[in-house]
Amino acid sequence: MVRYRVKRLIEGFKVNPRYRGKALVAIPQTSGPIEVNYENQVMYINNWEEKVEERVFQDKYGRRKQYTLGYFFWKPNEQIYLL
DSSP: OEEEEOSSOEEHHHHOGGGTTOEEEEEEOOSSOEEEEETTEEEEEOOGGGOSEEEEEEOTTSSSSEEEEEEEEOOTTOEEOOO
16 A cells, blocks of 8 residues: 655645635555555545546656646545455
8 A cells, every 4th residue: 555645735726716715635646555644643545536636747856857736525434445
């Protein structure tokens, strides 16, 4: 399981205007389950396809040519299961 500690949540309208009033987390694309921690709360993501938005960015540090972030609604203490 990959673990990420998020420093802050993303306001939904910054990703898409229809997500106004929602909190999102941005997670790099990985294979396998993901644990997301924010302020002593945890959310588990087992299904990458449950993302609400996906964006590809150029890597500005020269490690790879581009990377993919998936945006998920912040639902602490819940699991997004594989179907």
